[in-house]
Amino acid sequence: MIEKEAMYKLTYGLFVLTSTDGEKQNGCIVNTVSMLTDNPKRITVFVNKANYTEELIRKTGVFNASVLTESVPFEVFKKFGFCSGRDTDKFAGESYPKTENGLYYIPEHTNAVLSGKVIDAHDYGTHTLFVAEVTEAKTLSSETxxxxxxxxxxxxxxxQAQTAEETQKSGGKWVCKICGYVHEGEELPEDFICPWCKHPASDFEKIG
Ligand SMILES: Cc1cc2nc3c(=O)[nH]c(=O)nc-3n(C[C@H](O)[C@H](O)[C@H](O)COP(=O)(O)O)c2cc1C
Known part of the structure; x- marks a missing residue:
């Protein structure tokens, strides 16, 4: 038997993984950065092949992992975790600092940045496992x-919890199980797409 809840007991950090296509820089949220060996310093990261960032890392062999801290606002997840660099320029009009490899890193709500140079990659169906040499590692803050x-x-x-009266007034609420976005309305159209995480109506449940 595999209990889903048991899998949730594993501990993960959260990171913004950045890479580039040579011109445009991009990044996505991952929870899968780990240390592999200490000497030499090597790390691993698993990235979904549907992510644009996976394609960029496979092509260029370089990435940065910015380690997020507890002060990180939900907006950072909206920006890097719920939309793809294939459809949008996540860094448009903003200036971010770079590490020695020329890639952006996230200077706020982070406590470190690790630069990786890919030395091995394994295809695991939905995900690619990248093994990388750490070429630079910098502490950014003392936050947790x-x-x-x-x-x-x-x-x-x-x-939000709702009283029966409020529910009647608003005509019902639907919550996205993926990101928590709440849609108000008695009916949820079949072709509804979550404006935050782009998941379909089937990922919503009625809460009022
Ligand atoms: C909390 C959170 C954790 C995530 N963890 C991972 C992960 O470990 N691996 C992964 O491939 N995607 C993960 N994602 C999803 C990607 O960040 C998301 O699909 C992103 O939009 C991909 O952007 P891109 O296409 O520009 O690379 C996570 C998203 C969130 C909000």
Missing amino acids: SVTYEYYQSNIKPKP
Whole structure:
């Protein structure tokens, strides 16, 4: 038997993984950066092949992992975790600092940045496992690293509790199980797409 809840007991950090296509820089949220060996310093990261960032890392062999801290606002997840660099320029009009490899890193709500140079990649169906040499590692603050559990309990918006009277007035509410976005209305159209995480109507449940 595989209990889904048991899998949630594993501890994960959260990171903005940045890379580039040579011109445009891009980044996405991951919870899968780990240390592999200490000497030499090597790290691993698993990235979904549907992510534009996976394609960029596979092509260029370089990435930065900015380690997010508990002060990180939900807006950072909206920007890097719920939309793809294939459809949007996530860094448009903003200036971010760079590491020695020329890639952006996130200077706020982070406590470190690690630069990786890919030395091996393995195809695991939905995901690619990248093994990388650490070419630069910099401490950015003394804030506490955020965990995936902390994000779920304290950062991801929760659907608001509603009285029966309020429910009648608003005509009902639907919450996105992926990101917590709440849609108000008695009916949820079949072709509804979550404006935050772009998941379909099937990922919503009625809460009022
Ligand atoms: C809390 C959170 C954790 C995530 N963890 C991962 C992860 O470990 N691996 C992954 O491939 N995507 C993960 N994602 C999803 C990507 O960040 C998301 O699909 C992103 O929009 C991809 O952007 P891109 O196409 O520009 O690379 C996570 C998203 C969130 C909000």
